Amino acid sequence: MERIKVGGQAVIEGVMMRSESAMTVSVRKADGSIKTKEEYIIPLSQRYPVLKKPFLRGVVVLFESLVHGISALTFSANEAAQGENQASPSLSPWMMTLTIAVSLGLGVALFVVLPHFLTVAVGRGLSTPMGVNTFLFHLIDGFIKVAVFILYIVAISRMPDIRRVFMYHGAEHKSIFAFEAGEELSVANARKYSTLHPRCGTSFIITVLLISVLVFAVVFPFMPKLPGFPGLARNLIYILIKIPLLVPIAGISYEFIRLAGEHMDNRIMATLSLPGIWLQKITTQEPSDDQIEVALTALSRSVQLYREKNEET
Numbered sequence: 001m002e003r004i005k006v007g008g009q010a011v012i013e014g015v016m017m018r019s020e021s022a023m024t025v026s027v028r029k030a031d032g033s034i035k036t037k038e039e040y041i042i043p044l045s046q047r048y049p050v051l052k053k054p055f056l057r058g059v060v061v062l063f064e065s066l067v068h069g070i071s072a073l074t075f076s077a078n079e080a081a082q083g084e085n086q087a088s089p090s091l092s093p094w095m096m097t098l099t100i101a102v103s104l105g106l107g108v109a110l111f112v113v114l115p116h117f118l119t120v121a122v123g124r125g126l127s128t129p130m131g132v133n134t135f136l137f138h139l140i141d142g143f144i145k146v147a148v149f150i151l152y153i154v155a156i157s158r159m160p161d162i163r164r165v166f167m168y169h170g171a172e173h174k175s176i177f178a179f180e181a182g183e184e185l186s187v188a189n190a191r192k193y194s195t196l197h198p199r200c201g202t203s204f205i206i207t208v209l210l211i212s213v214l215v216f217a218v219v220f221p222f223m224p225k226l227p228g229f230p231g232l233a234r235n236l237i238y239i240l241i242k243i244p245l246l247v248p249i250a251g252i253s254y255e256f257i258r259l260a261g262e263h264m265d266n267r268i269m270a271t272l273s274l275p276g277i278w279l280q281k282i283t284t285q286e287p288s289d290d291q292i293e294v295a296l297t298a299l300s301r302s303v304q305l306y307r308e309k310n311e312e313t
Helices: 057-083 093-126 135-157 160-180 187-191 201-222 231-262 267-272 274-283 289-312
Strands: 007-011 014-018 022-028 034-040
Touching: 007 057, 007 160, 007 289, 014 057, 014 160, 014 289, 022 057, 022 289, 034 289, 057 093, 057 231, 093 135, 093 231, 135 160, 135 201, 135 274, 160 187, 160 274, 160 289, 187 289, 201 231, 201 274, 231 267, 267 274
Parallel strands: none
Antiparallel strands: 007 014, 014 022, 022 034
């Protein structure tokens, strides 16, 4: 039997699920019913086969996940607004583009710009020779990145609405585990599985942060020291160099997460995956049966649409 690859994302009172050619978003409405949005998708890698190559496909998947994720969140937010008798405007293409740009900008500011300048400040405070060409600089930079990310996750996890999203995140993982095990997609079957999955987006983000330490430590010793530039300008140039390096870092991180997902029983891969698994103990929570039902609805329809599409072709 063909192995269908699926992935998902928790949204407001629901779950988005993606197969290779379909995306579904199921949400629990205020009246208790489940509403599902369905659509066929054509991945960029199908249009341009070169994008299926290792280390390229990760960047493509990341971009597509961002686009589809924002679309799914918008749908779920609109449904929630309707339940509260509020207006529910749709997201236009230019608003989608702006949202993606702002999201990426905030990510760069929080996890590239801020840690870099904090590391510079730490070096000055310690009066330690710690230029950007040293491993120590990138080790401290990486520690600060991880600390910022963890603090951010812990802070938002205390919000009641986000906690419910994290419960749907757990429902998503349980449902995918049941599907990957070849079991019938029922609440009882999904309930017994863990909320912690090696291919989770949380694991991907922490992997990106950790791999960036190694990549920057290898690349920056070969960079010019720019002695003719004042400190601020020099550091801004180094940050501008770091940003495009995030593309190969994302590619490497995706290959690691993909490998970990395919070899979950391997002790080495399991050990290397531990940072992401630990963080999922914050970003996933045990769901209710009603939440698992929503996740299974989205997953079932996504898989069914994929099979129907394949039968047509």
